[in-house]
Amino acid sequence: MTAVSRLRRSLLRVSLLASLLLVVGYLMLWWWLLGPSVASLQLPEHYNSTGYRVFVYGTLKQPLVRRFITGARVPATPAQLPAFKRHGLTIKPNPDAMVEGLLLEVSAQQMRRLDRYERLGLRYCRFQVQLASGEQAWVYQRFNESGCEKQQQ
Incomplete structure (x- = not known):
């Protein structure tokens, strides 16, 4: 040989x-x-047909990850979330901080896919926040021992 x-x-x-x-x-x-663990998630029954605005600050800032998760190219614009601080895989309330991220506009089907990706109800909760621009958006926050520690607005 x-x-x-x-x-x-x-x-x-x-x-x-x-x-x-x-x-x-x-x-x-x-x-x-x-897989099966995600199939058992109790996602919200109703998703509105007008679409959603979502503030992302982690892996979903990457275009390839967004495309894989949502199934489409999702436009993103830079955005800031005041009164929160990035802490590992989540955000925590902090009146003196600001989280840099992106604002996504997604359809109901894409929102459902994001909810599955974030394991809504098992690993993350989702709530509305006001961005530095004044726009309202949904954001995901990882559960801790006491649940979600969203900032009261």
Whole structure:
């Protein structure tokens, strides 16, 4: 066996392994986002037909993540959320702070997909806030031991 054929065989093995890892990774992501644990979520019964404004400050700021989760290209504009501070995977009330993020405008179907992604009711709660621009938007906040610590407005 020549060195060239050994190299080809090695490259073939590496490419097969990489392909297998991509497929397994995709299936794990699908299972995490749409698997049985998500199917049991008690999402709100009614979503309005006019659409929603959502303030995002974490993974949903990434265009590819947004597209994967919502199923479409969602326009985003820079926005700020006053009186909150980013703390790990969530936001916490803080009158002297400001969270930088994006404002999304999504359809009812996309909102439902966002609710599933955020595990609404299991891992995150959702409530309305007023952004620095004066616009109202929904925001997700991770539950803590006492539930959601949204700021009273």
